[in-house]
Amino acid sequence: MQRVIQRKFPAIFLLLFLISSCRVTLVPEYNARLETQITDAAKATDRLYIDLLGEELSARNYDRIQARYNDLEAEINSIELINQGRVKNDDFLAIIKNLKDAFHEAKEYHKEHKTLSNGEIKAYQATLAGYWKPLYVAERSLK
C-alpha cells in the first residue's frame, strides 16, 4: 500500500491540492459586526416610531426628528456599502434596495405631511419591521 502511495504521490498531491482549494461558495461569509449593525438599525427604526407614538400630534413635526431619519438612512447606506464589497451578494443587495426605498418613502411622506397620525405610525412601524427581518434572517443563516 505504502509503495502504491509513493508511486502515485504526484496524483495524490494534485488531488489534495484540488480538494483543499475547492470550497463551494454560494453565499457571502458571515459577518458578526454586520449582524449587530442590522439589529441595531432595525431597533432604532422601531424606536423612532415608538417615540413618535408617545408624542402629542403637535410634537411629531418632521423637522424635530429629521436628524434621526438621516442617521438611519446613513446606517442603511453603510449596510449596503459593506454588502457591495462581499462576494455572492445579489440577494442581499436586492433585500437592501427594497428596505432603502421603503425607508426613503416613509421619510418623504413624513416630510411632505409634516406630521403623522397614530394609524400611519403603527402602519410604518409594522411595514418597516417587515423589510428589516429578511435581511436579519439572511445574515444569521450564514453563521
Add this chain to the structure above:
Amino acid sequence: MAFDINEVFAQMLQAIKKTAKDDWGSIKETATNYFQDRKLRVELLTSLMIDKEIDKEFFLKRLADEKKILESELHSVAIVTKAMAQKAANAAIDLLQAAVFKAIG
C-alpha cells in the same frame, strides 16, 4: 363574497411549498414565520383602515409594500437555502479530504 384571510394564507403557503419541493424541509420554518408576520401585518393594516386611522390610499400603498416585502423574503429564503447547500457541500469535501489524508498516512 366572504374573505377568509386564514384560508388565503394557507393556500399561499401551499403554493410556496409546492414550488419549493425538495428545499421545503429546510425553509419551512423560515417561510412559515414570514407568512405569520404577513398575516399579522395585513390584519393590523385592515383594522387601521376600518377604524379610519389610515385612508384608503395609504392602505393601498402599504399593501404594495407587502409585495416588496414578499420579494425580500424570497431573496432571504434563497440565501438560507444556498447557505445550507454550501455547508453540506463543504462538509462533504472536508470528509473526502480527511479520507484522502488518512489513506496516505
